[in-house]
Amino acid sequence: MIAYTIRRILIAIPTLIIVLTITFVLVRIAPGDPAEVRLGDYATKESVEALRKEMGLDKPMWIQYLETLEGLFQGDFGRSMLNGRPISEEIKRSLPYTLELTLMGIIFGAIFGIPTGVYTALKRNTLSDYVGRTLSLAGLSFPTFYLGILLMFAFSIKIPIFPVVGGGDIHNLADNLYHLVLPGLTLGLIMTAYVTRMARSSVLNTLNEDYVRTARAKGLTERKVIYKHLLRNALLAITALIGVYAIVLIGGSVMVEIVFSRPGLGKMMIGALKQRDYTTLQAVMIIFASLVVFVNLITDLTYGLIDPRVRYK
Amino acid sequence: MMKKTKAILVTVFVVGVLLCLGASPALAAGDKVLRIAMDAADISDIHPHFAHTTQDRAVVHLIFNGLVRYKTGDISRFEPDLAESWEVSADGKVWTFHLRKGVMVHPWKGNPGYELTSEDVVYSFQSAANPAKSGFAGGYVGMSFEAVDRYTVRITLEKPMSETLFLPKVADYMGGLIIPKKPAEELGEGFRTHPVGTGPFIFKKYLPKEKVITVRNEKYFRGVPKLKGVEVFFMSDLSSRKFGLRSKELDVIEGPPSQPWVEEMQALPGVKVDVFGPGEAGVLYFNVTKKPFDDIRVRRAIAYSISRDEVATTIGKAIAAPIYSQIPPPQTGFLTRAEAKLRGQQEGKDLLYDLDRNKAKKLLAEAGFPQGFTTKFYMTERGEYAIPMQNVVAQLRESGIDAKMITVDHATYHHNIRADMNTIVLYNCWRASADMKLTHFYHSDSIVVTGKKPITNFIHLGKVDVDGDGKVDSIDYLIEAAREMLDAQGQRALWQEAQYKLLDWCVSYPLFIKRFTYARQKYVDWGYDLKSTLILSPQINELTSISK
Numbered sequence: 001m002i003a004y005t006i007r008r009i010l011i012a013i014p015t016l017i018i019v020l021t022i023t024f025v026l027v028r029i030a031p032g033d034p035a036e037v038r039l040g041d042y043a044t045k046e047s048v049e050a051l052r053k054e055m056g057l058d059k060p061m062w063i064q065y066l067e068t069l070e071g072l073f074q075g076d077f078g079r080s081m082l083n084g085r086p087i088s089e090e091i092k093r094s095l096p097y098t099l100e101l102t103l104m105g106i107i108f109g110a111i112f113g114i115p116t117g118v119y120t121a122l123k124r125n126t127l128s129d130y131v132g133r134t135l136s137l138a139g140l141s142f143p144t145f146y147l148g149i150l151l152m153f154a155f156s157i158k159i160p161i162f163p164v165v166g167g168g169d170i171h172n173l174a175d176n177l178y179h180l181v182l183p184g185l186t187l188g189l190i191m192t193a194y195v196t197r198m199a200r201s202s203v204l205n206t207l208n209e210d211y212v213r214t215a216r217a218k219g220l221t222e223r224k225v226i227y228k229h230l231l232r233n234a235l236l237a238i239t240a241l242i243g244v245y246a247i248v249l250i251g252g253s254v255m256v257e258i259v260f261s262r263p264g265l266g267k268m269m270i271g272a273l274k275q276r277d278y279t280t281l282q283a284v285m286i287i288f289a290s291l292v293v294f295v296n297l298i299t300d301l302t303y304g305l306i307d308p309r310v311r312y313k
Numbered sequence: 314m315m316k317k318t319k320a321i322l323v324t325v326f327v328v329g330v331l332l333c334l335g336a337s338p339a340l341a342a343g344d345k346v347l348r349i350a351m352d353a354a355d356i357s358d359i360h361p362h363f364a365h366t367t368q369d370r371a372v373v374h375l376i377f378n379g380l381v382r383y384k385t386g387d388i389s390r391f392e393p394d395l396a397e398s399w400e401v402s403a404d405g406k407v408w409t410f411h412l413r414k415g416v417m418v419h420p421w422k423g424n425p426g427y428e429l430t431s432e433d434v435v436y437s438f439q440s441a442a443n444p445a446k447s448g449f450a451g452g453y454v455g456m457s458f459e460a461v462d463r464y465t466v467r468i469t470l471e472k473p474m475s476e477t478l479f480l481p482k483v484a485d486y487m488g489g490l491i492i493p494k495k496p497a498e499e500l501g502e503g504f505r506t507h508p509v510g511t512g513p514f515i516f517k518k519y520l521p522k523e524k525v526i527t528v529r530n531e532k533y534f535r536g537v538p539k540l541k542g543v544e545v546f547f548m549s550d551l552s553s554r555k556f557g558l559r560s561k562e563l564d565v566i567e568g569p570p571s572q573p574w575v576e577e578m579q580a581l582p583g584v585k586v587d588v589f590g591p592g593e594a595g596v597l598y599f600n601v602t603k604k605p606f607d608d609i610r611v612r613r614a615i616a617y618s619i620s621r622d623e624v625a626t627t628i629g630k631a632i633a634a635p636i637y638s639q640i641p642p643p644q645t646g647f648l649t650r651a652e653a654k655l656r657g658q659q660e661g662k663d664l665l666y667d668l669d670r671n672k673a674k675k676l677l678a679e680a681g682f683p684q685g686f687t688t689k690f691y692m693t694e695r696g697e698y699a700i701p702m703q704n705v706v707a708q709l710r711e712s713g714i715d716a717k718m719i720t721v722d723h724a725t726y727h728h729n730i731r732a733d734m735n736t737i738v739l740y741n742c743w744r745a746s747a748d749m750k751l752t753h754f755y756h757s758d759s760i761v762v763t764g765k766k767p768i769t770n771f772i773h774l775g776k777v778d779v780d781g782d783g784k785v786d787s788i789d790y791l792i793e794a795a796r797e798m799l800d801a802q803g804q805r806a807l808w809q810e811a812q813y814k815l816l817d818w819c820v821s822y823p824l825f826i827k828r829f830t831y832a833r834q835k836y837v838d839w840g841y842d843l844k845s846t847l848i849l850s851p852q853i854n855e856l857t858s859i860s861k
Binding site: 030031032033036037038039040041042043044045046047050054082083084085090093094149152153156157160163164165166167258259260261263264267268270271274275276 | 452
């Protein structure tokens with residue numbers, strides 16, 4: 001398993017380099033210039049040129065690219081072109097907000113989605129099933145930002161129990177969780193829709209398996225059949241798909257961070273994009289890509305824990 | 314097993330609820346920290362000599378002072394700030410400022426702070442004049458700075474300058490904000506995210522993408538501020554700012570230039586809306602190097618096709634108003650509608666260009682476009698530009714002019730218009746003086762791409778014939794003469810003369826002045842009458858208070 005993990009990490013390196021290369025080229029061929037953006041309307045041509053030189057933008061693009069690669073291999077993301085702060089510091093501050101939000105979305109999704117999916121599968125073609133399926137379909141079609149705004153309106157304005165501004169103090173667990181509830185629920189409800197549908201489908205597939213029929217035939221209670229035989233097998237597919245949708249959630253977190261003004265990677269990315277902060281944008285894209293690779297790896301490794309038949313080669 | 318699971322779930326739920334309840338008091342009322350949310354994802358730069366966005370200025374204005382300052386809430390007057398008095402030589406070239414004694418520089422990173430002296434002021438201006446250290450260096454060319462004694466600063470100019478033009482350079486705005494020498498040198502690059510000044514609030518912390526926290530300066534020379542501190546939040550989503558205000562997590566929020574938003578906020582109990590100036594002037598600039606905009610008849614046809622009132626109404630009656638000159642009111646040098654009309658009558662011309670589609674169609678036919686014409690131009694996605702421009706495009710269509718907007722993001726728009734890629738440019742801005750406005754947009758040195766100091770002369774005025782008489786047309790001589798004129802009346806007359814020419818040539822078309830909108834809790838008292846502010850957001854100072 002260790003060899004497999006190392007191999008997967010090594011395979012990820014070219015993927016990350018491709019992501020960096022695409023981002024590096026795209027941001028530089030897009031119109032706009034970080035020096036112009038930073039200095040504004042009043043800047044003289046000399047000021048802009050001086051700043052471009054300071055930022056290293058006067059060098060040929062391939063030299064800039066090699067310097068960026070060299071920095072990355074040394075674990076250095078460089079400095080923000082906008083405010084000169086080390087990007088690694090900004091990522092260190094922003095990443096936890098994005099991770100906790102995504103995690104909270106997955107947890108909410110699993111808590112609400114798996115029972116609902118199993119229940120609707122077991123009650124197939126009944127009113128409960130139709131309601132569950134309709135709600136999950138509605139959840140899939142709901143834009144994340146709109147759901148966030150609705151939840152804000154409901155639980156911050158009409159029933160004022162949760163805050164809407166910021167991510168709270170990351171060093172204060174209570175404050176942090178308090179600020180995480182609504183954004184987490186926003187992502188979680190979307191995730192619930194995904195999980196419900198795949199849990200239902202997975203359970204329905206498993207219901208027709210021979211071992212379920214055998215378990216029933218030997219007189220086990222329905223509860224035992226479901227918990228011991230059916231769910232454990234259905235969970236394999238559910239886990240795999242939760243991993244896939246976790247990647248979707250990482251993307252969805254961008255809008256949620258904007259709506260709830262959370263200082264996470266999404267807000268960092270949008271800010272960098274608008275201000276043409278090339279170095280920050282490159283770094284954030286690398287982090288997002290790394291997260292996707294990491295989640296994929298974790299999902300694959302989790303198979304083995306759930307299904308002992310899985311072997312890593 | 315099931316009982317155990319239930320017990321765990323109940324415990325988790327109870328702990329969660331308790332944690333949330335425990336966190337609630339953090340937001341409780343009773344503290345006197347003012348929380349203002351700006352329409353931005355983050356700061357750009359809070360070094361005062363680079364700060365040029367509204368959110369950056371909102372922060373630096375809390376922390377820094379100038380030698381003089383625009384009267385709080387009313388930019389039509391100057392008053393002493395760090396300098397308690399000043400005098401100017403008869404030739405308008407030597408300005409001497411006498412500093413207030415006992416002004417304390419904020420403490421920073423273990424340093425206790427110290428008394429601000431002329432050495433700091435000279436350092437600050439030299440820094441503001443250095444292109445490597447300032448985004449506003451162009452405004453300080455031809456100036457030298459000297460510390461006469463501990464409390465006296467002398468500024469010598471190569472060319473004379475009137476008070477109208479000189480005082481903005483030493484006022485509490487852009488390069489005029491005084492950065493103390495020791496912290497600026499000690500912190501170096503770090504000064505950009507840890508500014509140290511002399512103002513009513515002391516920088517405490519910058520939380521990237523979230524907020525800047527300041528605390529009151531107990532040693533502020535105008536007295537201890539009434540607020541305990543100010544937190545400036547960066548929230549680019551309008552709904553979030555609105556909900557933050559409604560849930561009372563925020564005290565003040567930046568609004569969009571939108572009439573429905575103003576009305577919605579005004580209808581909320583406990584909320585007050587401020588609509589204030591000076592505003593940003595929206596002017597259409599025609600690139601006369603691109604056909605068919607080289608033909609004065611085409612430009613006039615466009616002007617006659619547009620109802621300024623309709624454009625202003627589209628933005629909002631409470632927010633926008635039509636303007637008739639390139640220098641917008643209330644800036645010194647602007648033209649009233651009556652002045653433009655009178656001058657036109659005197660010369661047998663029409664300088665107002667009120668809506669007249671028949672005249673527009675006739676002019677187009679004379680120019681060889683009886684069926685109109687098609688043009689394409691880039692436009693930013695930002696509402697304050699896109700909304701009025703959509704209205705303009707719709708109005709032009711009535712005269713047969715098909716103006717196609719290619720929508721791009723704001724940074725791309727600014728890049729493209731400066732790269733001379735547009736036929737028509739809509740530019741919303743306020744400039745600190747009439748000289749700056751005319752120089753940036755109409756002086757030949759400022760022509761985009763090819764000018765000596767390319768800025769925003771999108772027209773190419775000063776290098777081409779714009780009225781069809783075969784001679785190059787320019788207002789450079791009027792701008793330069795006004796710049797060196799010490800007599801205020803004469804200077805104003807020259808600026809107005811320049812604008813009469815611009816109107817006659819129809820190289821640009823003044824559309825509207827759009828004021829700024831903020832909503833606040835009624836318990837927030839600015840402490841002054843807010844009419845206008847150059848930082849484009851409400852000034853928060855030692856007089857501002859929260860009375861809840």
